[in-house]
Amino acid sequence: MDATAVGRYAKPLDALHAVSYFAPEVTDSLVDAGLEKSGMCYFASRSAAMGRVAPSVVAATFYNFNPELIRGFIPRAWDLATPERIIEARYRGVDAVLRRVLGDKIESPDLAEAADLAAIAARAAQPEGRPLFAAHADLPWPDEPHLQLWHAMTLLREHRGDGHIIALNVVGLSGIEALMTHISTGKGFTAKFGRTRRGWSQEQWDDAAAGLRDREILDESGDLTELGTEIRAAAEDLTDDLGLAPWEALGESGFDRLLEIAEQLHTAVIDSGVFPRDAFGQTWAAGTWPS
Numbered sequence: 001m002d003a004t005a006v007g008r009y010a011k012p013l014d015a016l017h018a019v020s021y022f023a024p025e026v027t028d029s030l031v032d033a034g035l036e037k038s039g040m041c042y043f044a045s046r047s048a049a050m051g052r053v054a055p056s057v058v059a060a061t062f063y064n065f066n067p068e069l070i071r072g073f074i075p076r077a078w079d080l081a082t083p084e085r086i087i088e089a090r091y092r093g094v095d096a097v098l099r100r101v102l103g104d105k106i107e108s109p110d111l112a113e114a115a116d117l118a119a120i121a122a123r124a125a126q127p128e129g130r131p132l133f134a135a136h137a138d139l140p141w142p143d144e145p146h147l148q149l150w151h152a153m154t155l156l157r158e159h160r161g162d163g164h165i166i167a168l169n170v171v172g173l174s175g176i177e178a179l180m181t182h183i184s185t186g187k188g189f190t191a192k193f194g195r196t197r198r199g200w201s202q203e204q205w206d207d208a209a210a211g212l213r214d215r216e217i218l219d220e221s222g223d224l225t226e227l228g229t230e231i232r233a234a235a236e237d238l239t240d241d242l243g244l245a246p247w248e249a250l251g252e253s254g255f256d257r258l259l260e261i262a263e264q265l266h267t268a269v270i271d272s273g274v275f276p277r278d279a280f281g282q283t284w285a286a287g288t289w290p291s
Contacts, residue, residue: 001247001248001255003241003243003244004240006240006243006244006247007236007239007244008240009255009259010156010160010243012262012263012266013153013156013262013266014153014157015266015269015270016150016262016265016266016269017153017154017156018157018275019094019097019269019274020045020090020094020097020150020154021042022274022275022276023093023094023096023097023101025093025096025097025100026090026093026094026096026097027093028093029089029090029092029093029096030044030081030086030089030090030093032089033086034080034081034085035077035086035089036073036080038073039069039073039199040073040074040076040077040080043058043065043070043074044077044078044081044083045086045087045089045090046132047061047062047132048083048084048086048090049083049136049138049139050083050131050132050135051083052078053074054074055067055070055071055073055074055075057131058070058074061131061132061162061165063178064176064178064179064198065175065198066176066198066199066201066204068199069198069199070199087139091142091147094147094150095144095146095147098146098150101268101272101274102146102268102269103268105264105265105268106145110261110264111145111146111149111261111265112145113257113261114149114258114261115145115148115149115152116148117250117254117257117258117261118149118152118153118156118258119141120249120250120254121152121156121246121254121255121258122151122152122155122156122159123249124245124246124249124250125137125245125246129162129166130158130159130162130163132158132162133158133159133162136154136155136158137155139151156246159246160242163238163239163242163243164235164239166242167234167235167236167238167239167242170234170235171234171235171238172231173231173235174208176198176204176205176208177208177211177212177217178235179194179195179198180194180205180208180209180218181217181218181224181228181231184218184222184223184224184228185224185232191222193276209222212228215227217231
């Protein structure tokens with residue numbers, strides 16, 4: 001299997017995992033468990049699998065968030081709800097939102113097959129050097145197929161994400177620099193949403209942009225230079241290489257079948273409107289599914 005091709009085709013699968021960060025059902029479930037309705041829900045729900053970790057651990061594993069933002073929520077979240085309670089609430093919320101956005105597809109044999117295929121890949125992923133993946137891999141598997149699929153996609157997303165942080169360090173991009181250069185590709189957040197969502201002040205943003213211009217990674221318009229494009233490509237290529245092993249365990253025929261089923265689920269998720277339209281660049285939702 002070609003790592004670049006697999007990485008390109010696997011990226012749209014992230015939407016099946018990312019519903020948990022935008023859906024009101026998940027937020028409401030976490031608030032009912034004791035958390036505050038704020039960024040606390042995101043940071044606590046995604047890091048709870050690691051236990052009562054310090055804010056520095058969350059900042060290190062989440063990478064492109066402002067550590068100052070994280071310190072406003074962690075470790076206070078652990079005093080409002082235990083990590084175990086937060087994990088349970090997260091899965092209850094995911095169950096609710098998937099039932100809403102997928103509708104009758106929840107009960108389909110295709111979804112159950114997709115869950116089985118994704119589980120093969122997720123179970124083959126290895127934890128070495130992948131702290132967020134390792135923590136989630138220790139969680140018990142859910143019983144219902146739609147939650148098994150979400151759990152598997154979460155494991156694969158965190159596995160790839162941990163590998164991506166490795167790659168970003170290799171090419172010399174800090175957290176804020178990684179965020180800014182990814183935004184410049186048009187394949188992720190819009191600049192305003194990314195900066196505010198990740199907790200960076202305008203001054204911090206401007207300083208980082210100046211540094212990237214000095215290194216000739218961004219031009220005066222904020223676009224990637226030739227060097228910047230090469231650096232981003234190197235980071236993505238290494239990320240693809242580091243993320244290939246789980247998909248190789250699934251094999252080409254299994255991977256193709258998973259994509260065939262997942263395309264329908266991906267469309268349902270995007271069409272549901274769960275993702276805010278002003279959050280992402282033009283190429284994130286429209287046309288993300290390779291053809």
